[in-house]
Amino acid sequence: MKLELRGITKRFGPLTANDAVDLVVEPGEIHALLGENGAGKSTLMNVLYGLYEPDEGEIVVDDAPVRFRGPGDAMAAGIGMVHQHFMLIPVFTVTENVMLGHERSRLGFLARRRARREVAEVSRRYGLDVPPDALVADLPVGVQQRVEILKALTRDAKLLVLDEPTAVLTPRETEDLITVMKSLRDAGTSIVFISHKLNEVRAVADRITVIRRGKVVGTAEPTASASELAAMMVGRPVQLVIDKEAAKPGDPVLEVEGLRVVDTYGVVLVDDVSFTVRGGEIYAIAGVQGNGQTELTESLVGLETPAAGTIRISGRAVTTMSTDEILELGVGYVPEDRLHDGLIGSFSVAQNLVLDMHDKAPFATRGTLALGAIERNAQQRVQEFDVRPPVVAAPAGTLSGGNQQKVVLARELSRPLKLLIVAQPTRGLDVGSMEFVHRRIVAERDKGTAVVLVSTELDEVLGLADRIAVMYRGRIAGEVGADAGAEELGLLMAGATDDRTEPQGGAA
């Protein structure tokens, strides 16, 4: 299928999300749409998928203009979309999920066997390996994604839109996905691949369109270098390699010994984890999402009560301390889900900047907020961290992801710290903000602060860390130096045994 978007313009009030965007996707081509967060990629795809009506411009499918009034129209025209967040029902089987919304029945009974046959056939045709009778909840994320793709293909999608598909995958699963994408392309399916990850785009795309601030700023060949693409995306030269000197580790700041976290159902989430982080070094905890990193970081700051083990910060046992007591010791914490745990969306930027200090001098005297001090602090931080727009009264929820992260970081770094814990600090951030966040983390390290970095991004871990631990199923699968190769880390992240099809449930 040949798809053309001609002069698509979409405005939201005074904001122009897409400004006269032209895009041509040839049949059997993988077309990457590269852009920072908030550049308008998702808006454009929602226009294509019939979720928004464009204010101007037209969509042309196989040289005939079309109008989509909803996703149903888009699907009927052969456009399939795989969202970043899967639209699957976990307690249904793969077959049931695929037939969902398309149920065929005979005499009132679902035609299950026919659907199952269809799933098996399509998955064979495109080399998409999925077990048709497995419950979706039992499948690894990579396979769930394949189910989503399968769902689109059984509905005769001739053009697939993949929205940031690799955000949730391990490096290995990403490679598998790339293989699948290539075989789909070879079978004649067109693919629009949305991403802000330069290396993947270069590895898979046939053509690259870069958009910035709602406009197409250019197209590139996959042979273009990463720094060329980054510069196009951000609009200025960007430093992709993190510039830092060798660590000068000091005394141990964080000592974790035999830590064990068990959830309410008795599932072991963190299993006998021990490590030490010294002042002035960045200790990275790598691993695929959901291998106990969240629970580990939460127990470090007292949000989770460990079942066993001890945590010491600067020699003081903090295992049973409350969160505010731990923060008081000089611990900064950037949670992985900033809008869920790090910020209050309806509070102003100024209020969010004092969230964990609002009752302490100089922001309060005898139970009354010192509004002047809060305002001055906000003005200063907003300037220092280049938060945009620099409006301290704006609700934090209205900021872009990168600016929200700057607010959280600005707050946590505005206290004297001994230990900084950052979880997924650049998730969903664009290249420009990423560079900024990385520089601040390194700067904090150079001040002698111990830094714990939890990240699923291999590049980030390799670029920032002085030492790296890999978590797999609640355990530390291995600890390696900063000079470890991506290959070695990838293997550890996959459990080294390469056995990923078992249901996850911890090592209990």
Add this chain to the structure above:
Amino acid sequence: MSISLGKDDKGAAEPDRANGDEQLPQRRPGVGRRMVDAYLYGQTWVVTLLAFVCALVFGAILIAIADAPTRAASHYFFQHPTDTLSAAWKAIAAAYSALFRGAIFNTNSLYSNGGVPIFLPISDTLVNAAPLILGGLAVSVAFRAGLFNIGVQGQLIMGAIAAGYVGFAWHLPIGVHVIVALLAGIVGGAFWGGLVGWLKARTGAHEVITTIMLNYVAYYFLGYLLGVSGYQAPHSTQATSSFIDSSAQLPNLFQDLHSGIIVALLAAAGCWWLLSRSTLGFTLKAVGANAFAARTAGMKIERSYLTVMLISGALAGLVGVSQVLGTRHVVTQDVDGGFGFDAITVALLGRGTPVGTVLAGLLFGAFRAGGLAISSYTTTPPDVVSVIEPVMVLFIAAPALVRGIFRLKGRGGGSTVGQLAKGWNG
């Protein structure tokens, strides 16, 4: 540009801050332009005002339907439509002018007896407004901390029981007595509210369930007490307590206007300070807006649930105080006077802010006072007025409805009330 901590510091008439996308420094547009913008973009106060208009129109239709001459004339509507319309107009005008005379200002009194009762309607309004404002504050404060307190009724009953007991059974010196009785009412309400907070903090029991159940417990506990010697008035066969000592009664400001309204305004000022200036209020609001982020910032969620329910219960206890020590001077089974549930309506209309709650309480107080006048001056059933209040809140709780009727450029977003109405899983 000054920062705004809490939306309530400029009052309900302030355009909704959450809507203020265009807060970049710019020249202040003229008054006219701002009025038009406020209308076009459906600012909060415009929606409230239009909801009021809608509710009055709806009430007018009900008045016309309930009016016998209008109904009679409507049988030949297609021959003489003017008869129906003029009959309806007469009924509506009579009812609404009676409402006005009963609630604000009685024009007849100017010419009759020396102008003394000229302040009677407004004093009726204020007497009714005091418990409405206090109850509305109780609901609002809890809501800002993320809790939906349906239990004002039970809490005010407990406050009334305690305040009433101190009022009739203890005989303390003038000045001391009223203060002790008032404090007893606060403690009674706070105890009943605190119980809800404690249950939620300790066991996670949902406050909507516990408050509703505790309403029943309080109601029947009161019924029991009114039959027990020591609480029931001696030698009485009625389920009623003895009269409150005059030393325990809230002093009158002016004729029948007791100082409950002063208590209510002081409480509103206190709530304003709490919610927009205090560190405690900051914590409570943070917990209400995003408990996860609050916990991550080191705030203690459970403690804040307990604290806010103590405060909310104390405010509800003051409703009981206003009723027993101010209006009735006696404890009876119907001491709650329906204020427990009207409190929720007032808080909804006031959008969870202290200033809004005061204004909403005054409005509903006027409706209550005027409703009586409607039934005494006209043949319109007073139920019509009672319907206007909930209809108004309905219009506000569904801002999309009002925006649709008046073709405002809605900004989708949920108003406080929208959230409040959705607050069941809070």
